[in-house]
Amino acid sequence: xxxxxxRLIEEYSRWLKEGTSLKQIDDWVQVTTPYLDxxxxxxxxxxxxxxxxxxxxxxxxxxxxxRRTGCDVDTPKRKELLQLTLNGFGIELKDHxxxxxxRPETFSQRKHNFVQAMLAVNDLFYLAEPxxxxxxxxxxQAWMDxxxxxxxxxxxxxxxxxxxxxxxxxxxxxxxxxxxxxxxINRPSRDxxxxxxxxxxxxxxxxxxxxxxxxxxxxxxxxxxxPVIEALTTYGIHPVPWSRRDxxxxxxxx
Numbered sequence: 001x002x003x004x005x006x007r008l009i010e011e012y013s014r015w016l017k018e019g020t021s022l023k024q025i026d027d028w029v030q031v032t033t034p035y036l037d038x039x040x041x042x043x044x045x046x047x048x049x050x051x052x053x054x055x056x057x058x059x060x061x062x063x064x065x066x067r068r069t070g071c072d073v074d075t076p077k078r079k080e081l082l083q084l085t086l087n088g089f090g091i092e093l094k095d096h097x098x099x100x101x102x103r104p105e106t107f108s109q110r111k112h113n114f115v116q117a118m119l120a121v122n123d124l125f126y127l128a129e130p131x132x133x134x135x136x137x138x139x140x141q142a143w144m145d146x147x148x149x150x151x152x153x154x155x156x157x158x159x160x161x162x163x164x165x166x167x168x169x170x171x172x173x174x175x176x177x178x179x180x181x182x183x184x185i186n187r188p189s190r191d192x193x194x195x196x197x198x199x200x201x202x203x204x205x206x207x208x209x210x211x212x213x214x215x216x217x218x219x220x221x222x223x224x225x226x227p228v229i230e231a232l233t234t235y236g237i238h239p240v241p242w243s244r245r246d247x248x249x250x251x252x253x254x
Contacts, residue, residue: 008235009161012198033115036191037065037122045114053103056114062121063096081135085124088154088166089117112163119195120166123186136186136218136242137168143245144169149253151182159202167199176254178210183237188217188224193231201235213237214248 019034028046035043045058066073073082086093090113091100098117102110124135144151151169158164171180181203183196193215200213215232217224219241232239240248 008201009198013161031111035115035119035195036189037118038187039065043115043118045118050101053101054107054110056100056102056111058098058114058118060095060097062098062118063093066122067096077138078135081124081137082121084154085120086117088156089113089120091117109163116166116195119192123192136220137184139242140168140182140184140216144252147249147253149249157181157203158206159199160205161202163202165199165203171252173208174254177251178212179208180252181207181211181213182252183213183215184218185215186218188219188228190225190227190231193228197231197235197237200237204236214252215239216245217241219243 015034021032023030028048031045031047033043037043045056047054047056063073073079091098100110100114124137149171151171153169155167155170156164157167167181168184169182173179185192185196196215204211213236215237217239224241229239
């Protein structure tokens, strides 16, 4: 099993390295990643040297893109959720621009956190206001409260690779059930599923024996495709479409 997990981590690292390209723009370096945004464009950010370290920024892309599609992130509840998400990754918000700073020895981890924060914010608010009344993560939390599911929200866990990974909820073990980790995926895609899968395979050996993982998938607008389900199940994550959430209520509440 260790050899299998090591191979998967190495494959992910190779995919990340081979899919990343750099371009010099004045005193900035544009970093293009293999991750896709909601328009199926490759996610980009910018880096420059500053005070013996590095400044990373999205140049305001994530928030501005949401605004252009009619998604208001300035309501009190969404501002609170946005700040909570960014705090979990250690990312600052300055005039709608996502930024973080890194030293040479912390650059790899900070860059990882920065890209994950961009993906998380994009996923949280990707539907425009005319189409949704609330944020999916809020809906999940409200359902868990109503179902009597004990949890701790927004937990960052270390993985064998040295990277930290954010999980939306952790349900502690009980006499009936082992520990359970939960990821919410607002916009199910092969890319988001594989990102969740890497987080799970990277942290599971660091967790308690028999810890299990779940992915709650927003199927309000469309059904998750077969590639999404297969990517999750292949790596031992239980995919749960939101419309079928009650099928796992008892096992999460136990």
